[in-house]
Amino acid sequence: MKLAAAFVVALLLQLGLTASHLWWVLPACQPLLLVVVATARRMGPTGVAWSGLAAGLITDVIGERIIGPGGIAGAIAGAVVAAVVRRFEMEGPLFWIVGSLLAAACSETAWIAAVAALGVRPDHAWRGALATVAMTAAAGLVVATVERSWRAWHSPARRRRRVLRRL
Amino acid sequence: MVRPRLRPDLALVLVCAGLYVGAAAQARMPGGTALSLAVTTISAPLVALGNLAGEAWEDLWQGRRDLRATLAELERVRAEAGELRRSNHLLSAELAALRQGSRLLAAYPALAEHATLARVVARDIVRAHTILLDRGRADGVRLDSPVLAESGLLGRVERVQEHAARVQLLSHPAAAAAARVVGVPPEGLLVGGDQPRLTGLPPYTQVAVDLPVVSTGSEGIYPAGLLFGTTLQSKLEGIFTIVPVRLAAQPAEVMVVLVLPPAGRSAP
Numbered sequence: 001m002k003l004a005a006a007f008v009v010a011l012l013l014q015l016g017l018t019a020s021h022l023w024w025v026l027p028a029c030q031p032l033l034l035v036v037v038a039t040a041r042r043m044g045p046t047g048v049a050w051s052g053l054a055a056g057l058i059t060d061v062i063g064e065r066i067i068g069p070g071g072i073a074g075a076i077a078g079a080v081v082a083a084v085v086r087r088f089e090m091e092g093p094l095f096w097i098v099g100s101l102l103a104a105a106c107s108e109t110a111w112i113a114a115v116a117a118l119g120v121r122p123d124h125a126w127r128g129a130l131a132t133v134a135m136t137a138a139a140g141l142v143v144a145t146v147e148r149s150w151r152a153w154h155s156p157a158r159r160r161r162r163v164l165r166r167l
Numbered sequence: 168m169v170r171p172r173l174r175p176d177l178a179l180v181l182v183c184a185g186l187y188v189g190a191a192a193q194a195r196m197p198g199g200t201a202l203s204l205a206v207t208t209i210s211a212p213l214v215a216l217g218n219l220a221g222e223a224w225e226d227l228w229q230g231r232r233d234l235r236a237t238l239a240e241l242e243r244v245r246a247e248a249g250e251l252r253r254s255n256h257l258l259s260a261e262l263a264a265l266r267q268g269s270r271l272l273a274a275y276p277a278l279a280e281h282a283t284l285a286r287v288v289a290r291d292i293v294r295a296h297t298i299l300l301d302r303g304r305a306d307g308v309r310l311d312s313p314v315l316a317e318s319g320l321l322g323r324v325e326r327v328q329e330h331a332a333r334v335q336l337l338s339h340p341a342a343a344a345a346a347r348v349v350g351v352p353p354e355g356l357l358v359g360g361d362q363p364r365l366t367g368l369p370p371y372t373q374v375a376v377d378l379p380v381v382s383t384g385s386e387g388i389y390p391a392g393l394l395f396g397t398t399l400q401s402k403l404e405g406i407f408t409i410v411p412v413r414l415a416a417q418p419a420e421v422m423v424v425l426v427l428p429p430a431g432r433s434a435p
Contacts, residue, residue, distance in 0.1 A: 015210040019217025021225060046175045053182065062210065064203050068190030072183045114187065120194045 003039055007055075010035045015062060028128065029135035032059060033107060034143060036078045037099035045082035052078025056107065066120060073110035077103045093144035100140025104133040260422075268423035271317045275425060278315070278390070283307050283426040285332070292418040296339035296359070298322075300424065303330040308426050311388050315425040319394035319415030320344075320382060324426065332426070336418055337363055337395065345385040346395050348378050348410065354385065355410070357395055363412045365398070370406035374398055380412050387430050 010031035017026045032055040039051045056074025060067045081103045084090075090098060108129035115122045124132075152158065173181075264286060272279045283306050289299035302308050304327050312324040314334045322342060325335040335342055342359030351374055356367040365380060378398045384391035399411040 012213055015213040016217035018210070019214045019221050021218040021221025023221075046179060049179050050175070053179065053186075057186075061202065062206050064206060066190045066193045068186035068193070071186050075179060075183055114190070118187075118191055118194050 003035065003042070003051075006038060007032070007035050007051075011058060011062075014059070025131055025135055028131035029139050030059065030104060030107070030132060031139060033074075033077065033103045033136055034096075034100055034139055036074065037081055037096065037103050037140065039078070040082045040085045040099060041095075043082070045079045045086070048078040048082035049075040050078070052076070052081075052103075052107075056111075063123070065123060066115075066118070069111050069114035069118065070107075072114050073107045076110040077106035080106045093141075093148055096140045096144035096147065097137065100143075101133065101137040104136035108132050264422040267317060267421075271315075271423055271425055274317055275315065278425065278427055281428050282315070285424055285426050287422055287424060288331070290418060292336060292338070296336045296342075297325070298334045298336065298418055298421070298424075300324075300332045300334060300426065301330070302426060303328045303332050305329050307428075308332045309429045312429045313389045313393070313427045315393065315427060316416035316418075316421045317423075318417070319396060320389060321416045321418060321421065321424060323388050334424075337414055337416075338418070343386070344389055344395065345383045346380050346412075347383050348374055348380055348398055350375075350378060354383050357412060363396070363414055365410040365412055366407070368408045368410065370408070371403075372401075372408040374401040374408060374410045376400055380410075384430060390427065390430060 013031045014029075017029055017031075033052075036048060036052045036055050040048050043051070052074035053071045054074070056070035056072065056077075057067060059074070060070035063070070081099050084102055085095060085099060112122060112125075112129060268284055272284070275282075283302050285300040285302035285306070285308070287298050288301045291297055298321075300308070300314075308324060308327055310324055310327055312332075314321045314323060320337065322334045322336040322339070324332045326333040337344070337357070337359055338361070339359045342357075342363075344357045345354055346357040346365060347354045348365065351368075351372065353369050353372060354367075355365040357363060357365050357380065365374075368374070376398055380395045380398060382389040382391055382393045382395060394415050396412045396414040399413055401408050401410040403409070
């Protein structure tokens, strides 16, 4: 349920980031890919790949591109991220940073490959792909920071310290 | 009954393949305007929201920049106002000096022709009893030249440099000049000090208060008939009358003086 809510929020965010008054590099950010990274904690590689497929398809739809390559790229990215996260047992900030970087890089590479195989001219080339990877990784860093702060704030150790201070 | 079950990973691969085929078909037959319209309709409020946030951020940023510019401008204007205030003080002082010089020249039209107008650049009227002028030998100032202020004689030049001259004031303890009290025939000697006084008068000379004391020129420095000051209450020391003199020229207020040519005793 949380993942579904996160999916919707990410979708809305991805749409909103294209507003003309915002910083011009922000539309390169792919919050939906962060949701795919988040599913890697709960699902296996196949499940993550399915969520990547859904995220990629939606990205294709809202980007008004040919529907399909984004889905394929998302599925590949999801599978790779899930495999790497499991193999190296990543947790904490490293999970988000490496996961988002890997997801964006795999997704963009696979998308460019798929589009090239279809013989269609892509709407962005390597520079756009690089911006996408950079902005998505930056978003992953932000999520990692927020999560760490949240955990530190709600940690039992901190609660104990507060109780001891009141005594 | 056996239900065929598809493995999820195989299903994923099949879906991807289907998508690839579908994408290829779309690439050959572009279309999908209804979908584009739906996406545009859905994304419109979100884009508007994003624009609103962006505009707010831009306004904030612009406001911050404007504030910085305004503060910098304020600082610049303050500095400029300080500079103008300083200039105003200097100009006021300059104007006062010019007025004093103008009055001085008007007060002594006969002497002004051969005299040198000089500005007081430094003064030590309490300890050394001297003032420093901005004119010197190059301007025709000579040793022992009498120095005249608007209200009366001030002293004589005791040291001359090329572009400066030092004046010994009449209040200097070593200063002396031949003088007489207007209406009192005998000549006396005006000597300096904290209280300048007229000495050397004949015994039992009666001198009223507030009479002008003027130069006689017999000492060879000061021209005759120029005002030194006014008399105060005279007193007797033995049989001689001592007349304290209130000097007319106040060195503390003098900004411009007239340096007269020496009376002829000193070499140039």
